[in-house]
Amino acid sequence: MADDELDTHQVDSDFEPQSRPRSCTWPLPCPEDFPGGQEVSGVLPLANIKVEPEDVSACIAGLVGGTPGELKHPAGAPAPTGATHPCLAGAALDVTGPLRKAKSSRRNAWGNQSYADLITRAIESTPEKRLTLSQIYDWMVRYVPYFKDKGDSNSSAGWKNSIRHNLSLHTRFIRVQNEGTGKSSWWMLNPDGGKMGKSPRRRAVSMDNSTKYLKSKGRVRGKRVGRPGIGAGSVVVGLQGSPDQGSPPQKGLAGTGGASGTDGEFDTWTDLHSRASSSASTLSGRLSPILAEGEPEEPEEGGLSCSTSPHLYPSPTSARSPSMGAGNLCPPLEQLPQLANLTGAISLDEKLMDDTVGRHKHQTPVYHYSSGVKGQSPYGAGVYATGMGMLRHHSPMQTIQENKPASFSGTMRAYSSTNALQSLLTGGPPPSCHNHTPPRAVALIPRGNSNQLQTYNHKAPYLYSPPSHAHLPASTTLPPNPAGMLGMPQDSCHVATAPHPRHNHYPDPQHQGMTNGPYHHGQGMGNGSVGSNYHGYHQPHPHERLPADLDIDMFHGSLDCDVESILLHDIMDSGEEMDFNFDCSLAQGVGIGMGMGMGVTMGMGMGMSSLTGPQQAHSNQSWVPG
DNA sequence: CGCTCTAAACAGA
DNA sequence: TCTGTTTAGAGCG
Numbered sequence: 001m002a003d004d005e006l007d008t009h010q011v012d013s014d015f016e017p018q019s020r021p022r023s024c025t026w027p028l029p030c031p032e033d034f035p036g037g038q039e040v041s042g043v044l045p046l047a048n049i050k051v052e053p054e055d056v057s058a059c060i061a062g063l064v065g066g067t068p069g070e071l072k073h074p075a076g077a078p079a080p081t082g083a084t085h086p087c088l089a090g091a092a093l094d095v096t097g098p099l100r101k102a103k104s105s106r107r108n109a110w111g112n113q114s115y116a117d118l119i120t121r122a123i124e125s126t127p128e129k130r131l132t133l134s135q136i137y138d139w140m141v142r143y144v145p146y147f148k149d150k151g152d153s154n155s156s157a158g159w160k161n162s163i164r165h166n167l168s169l170h171t172r173f174i175r176v177q178n179e180g181t182g183k184s185s186w187w188m189l190n191p192d193g194g195k196m197g198k199s200p201r202r203r204a205v206s207m208d209n210s211t212k213y214l215k216s217k218g219r220v221r222g223k224r225v226g227r228p229g230i231g232a233g234s235v236v237v238g239l240q241g242s243p244d245q246g247s248p249p250q251k252g253l254a255g256t257g258g259a260s261g262t263d264g265e266f267d268t269w270t271d272l273h274s275r276a277s278s279s280a281s282t283l284s285g286r287l288s289p290i291l292a293e294g295e296p297e298e299p300e301e302g303g304l305s306c307s308t309s310p311h312l313y314p315s316p317t318s319a320r321s322p323s324m325g326a327g328n329l330c331p332p333l334e335q336l337p338q339l340a341n342l343t344g345a346i347s348l349d350e351k352l353m354d355d356t357v358g359r360h361k362h363q364t365p366v367y368h369y370s371s372g373v374k375g376q377s378p379y380g381a382g383v384y385a386t387g388m389g390m391l392r393h394h395s396p397m398q399t400i401q402e403n404k405p406a407s408f409s410g411t412m413r414a415y416s417s418t419n420a421l422q423s424l425l426t427g428g429p430p431p432s433c434h435n436h437t438p439p440r441a442v443a444l445i446p447r448g449n450s451n452q453l454q455t456y457n458h459k460a461p462y463l464y465s466p467p468s469h470a471h472l473p474a475s476t477t478l479p480p481n482p483a484g485m486l487g488m489p490q491d492s493c494h495v496a497t498a499p500h501p502r503h504n505h506y507p508d509p510q511h512q513g514m515t516n517g518p519y520h521h522g523q524g525m526g527n528g529s530v531g532s533n534y535h536g537y538h539q540p541h542p543h544e545r546l547p548a549d550l551d552i553d554m555f556h557g558s559l560d561c562d563v564e565s566i567l568l569h570d571i572m573d574s575g576e577e578m579d580f581n582f583d584c585s586l587a588q589g590v591g592i593g594m595g596m597g598m599g600v601t602m603g604m605g606m607g608m609s610s611l612t613g614p615q616q617a618h619s620n621q622s623w624v625p626g
Numbered sequence: 627c628g629c630t631c632t633a634a635a636c637a638g639a
Numbered sequence: 640t641c642t643g644t645t646t647a648g649a650g651c652g
Contacts, residue, residue: 108630108631114629114630114631115630115631116630132642133641133642133643134641134642158631158632158633159631159632161632161633161634162630162631162632162633164641164642164643164644165631165632165633165643165644165645166630166631167643167644168643168644168645169644169645175643184641184642184643185642185643
């Protein structure tokens with residue numbers, strides 16, 4: 001990625017002032033901070049806001065002791081005091097805010113921040129809140145003085161290794177599959193924040209089992225590794241063990257596990273396991289955003305380690321959201337994805353395609369994935385929605401695949417749900433899935449060879465107003481606004497309030513840089529989203545505000561369980577035969593979850609229509625919940 | 627003890 | 640070769 005990319009982030013509509021809590025010190029996006037920003041409909045190209053790398057560096061440096069660079073508004077107007085370009089938020093944050101506990105003056109050569117913090121910032125600094133590994137490297141090189149010279153080094157440098165290591169290790173980072181073939185995954189912030197404060201370690205002890213198993217197949221071998229725990233034996237235990245919530249999944253898992261052996265199965269299993277179960281667990285128990293943090297994962301670890309490992313989530317696009325916006329609250333993405341995956345795996349392919357696509361997509365022939373945009377705002381919500389999963393996919397990890405729906409529970413709830421609900425309620429776009437609006441499109445993407453399909457619906461992003469933007473993802477660690485991070489409910493509110501979403505569609509600069517963006521693919525592939533197109537349609541919907549309060553909370557628990565169970569069973573049993581149809585609506589955000597569950601179980605195609613209204617909302621919620 | 631950094635093995639694409 | 644995962648060890652507070 002070129003530098004440009006970084007520099008030119010566009011600001012999304014997401015960043016609506018409204019949404020943002022003014023209270024927060026920090027993370028206010030351009031629009032507010034920078035006059036004119038708001039005016040820009042949809043996207044405000046960062047390009048306009050030119051920030052010199054140096055500035056950024058300066059900001060960062062600030063952390064270290066430097067002075068924050070002054071950012072200029074496109075217009076030339078100086079940014080508000082202390083303001084920094086959102087994009088740079090990460091960097092800036094520190095300056096202002098407390099650095100990571102500055103225990104000592106500086107922890108690293110580059111300052112107080114740890115790699116994880118830097119990575120967090122890097123990710124946050126993008127509109128889409130996601131970066132590929134290489135982009136992260138670039139960011140470091142560009143913005144962190146310490147790494148500047150190291151950029152080219154062959155680098156395989158240790159620092160890169162460290163970055164990779166941190167990405168994999170910390171739950172605060174989630175890996176989202178990049179649609180593009182061959183591309184590296186997107187790394188996003190875990191909506192739920194992972195374990196915010198601390199660095200959560202993904203590795204589960206127990207991972208052994210499932211995940212490990214898989215992985216281990218490969219890797220471990222020679223290694224010295226041999227950890228006791230890891231051994232095969234543990235597997236079982238793990239499964240059983242996870243008490244977490246006792247979520248059902250486990251059982252599934254167990255069963256599953258047993259079941260097959262084949263890879264396919266295995267995968268499935270794994271997915272389920274990880275996903276479902278985790279989701280389940282997560283959903284039910286863990287999810288609670290808060291929970292999550294606590295230990296969400298760990299429990300699993302004990303039990304399932306799956307979760308621990310980085311999760312793959314579906315596409316960011318969808319994904320993005322959660323994290324972003326909302327705040328971070330969101331619960332773990334995992335959940336959705338998981339389910340999704342399962343389902344997806346199952347058989348959706350064609351059908352989905354047909355159904356979903358057909359329906360929704362209509363337009364979509366081309367999907368561009370416009371990533372950014374949609375995702376952003378909506379984040380949550382709908383965005384994720386989608387999907388389905390990939391099932392098969394092998395990766396043990398949980399990564400979100402692009403298409404998949406990711407759900408972030410916590411966040412989702414707030415956001416997504418809300419969004420969804422909103423949509424529904426308002427009739428906004430989301431719902432529109434059915435209606436006119438094409439939901440983001442559902443795309444199925446077969447990944448790789450394979451098997452996986454991903455479906456992805458985006459829902460109208462806008463609808464939801466983004467809440468915010470996300471507020472920034474505030475650095476998790478970094479405190480700028482804790483609130484943001486934490487989860488703040490605010491967001492939701494914001495959302496509600498938010499005027500209209502802008503449409504964002506912007507071409508992500510990054511994306512470009514990025515691997516390719518899904519966009520391209522999207523088009524070709526038909527992935528989902530439609531960003532622009534879609535936007536066009538919807539754009540306006542300003543009205544769409546939601547009632548702020550949607551309760552999302554309603555159901556969490558129950559559904560989760562069921563879903564999982566169901567999924568597991570079904571999947572297990574039927575194996576591949578199941579058909580799922582997801583409704584866009586459902587898919588969206590929370591809905592997805594439900595949808596999936598429902599769909600799966602029911603086997604219904606869910607028409608979109610069926611769910612309208614509140615119900616959907618509920619469903620969504622339920623799903624979300626985590 | 628917990629966190630972080632660093633190094634490295636290893637696997638997959 | 641790059642990416643990603645995981646283990647391991649060392650240092651620091």
